[in-house]
Amino acid sequence: MKVSIMAQVFSHQVGSLMIRISQWDTNSEYGLVPEATETGEFILFIDSLFDSLNGNNKQAPSTTPLKGGITRNSPHEMFWRDAIKVMETMKFYDAKRKRFVNVPSCTNLIKTVKGFIYLRSKLLKQVTYFLPRAVNQDCLENFFGSVRTYGRRNVNPNCSQFVTSFKALLVNNFMSYHSPGANCEEDYATGALDNLKCFLTGEELQGIHLLEDTSPEVPIPQNIKKTRVAESTIAYFAGYIVKKSLKTVHCQDCNSVLLHSDGNIRD
Structure with missing residues (x-):
């Protein structure tokens, strides 16, 4: 189940070295039979296939052109269509059944590659490129x-x-918080939970508004009059949360935001 171990075996270094050693004309104990060339070519194929599905940068390295972002001009789709033909011919011998069978790993990998071909045809109509590693x-x-x-x-x-x-x-x-010594950038907010307050009460707060042309219509509950017991309960829990937070938050700006009051004690 460890992908890191599999990646070390099915790598460009192992495949290329296996092909090179199998072509040596030597009778030493470290030599490989000529048939090892086919195994090396298969390892290089798997390495290229995983590179095409694991690109995390828009610009691919010069040595691995498939390990980059998928664009309209990238060679990914052509390689994937050829890879599907190769994987559809792959069979594994079952010693108990004494015949060749298909395995779920290969079948599902074909479905994954076909899914990326479909995503490419749809996403590249909206964006210039996308990273296959982000699709997980x-x-x-x-x-x-x-x-x-x-x-x-x-x-x-x-x-x-x-x-x-x-x-x-x-x-x-x-x-x-991420770490006690982490830097905290100013986010120009007047309160950490103002957006939640705006959603629950329907109150329009300065600096918080929905974009009418892009945001979907969300039903806002009406402002319900609270009893004194409910107001006291909210104040108790709010004070408890702030008290616990002040023990762990080491940023003065964050503390001032948590202790900020708009003048309405009930809120």
């Missing part, structure tokens, strides 16, 4: 992993547990 589910996987491990090991949460964990993670991540 790491963010979604990390998010669901955080939900499943929040509080306890809950690998199969129901809808209510999922929503509760999601809300708690939002608050915890919001109140956390």
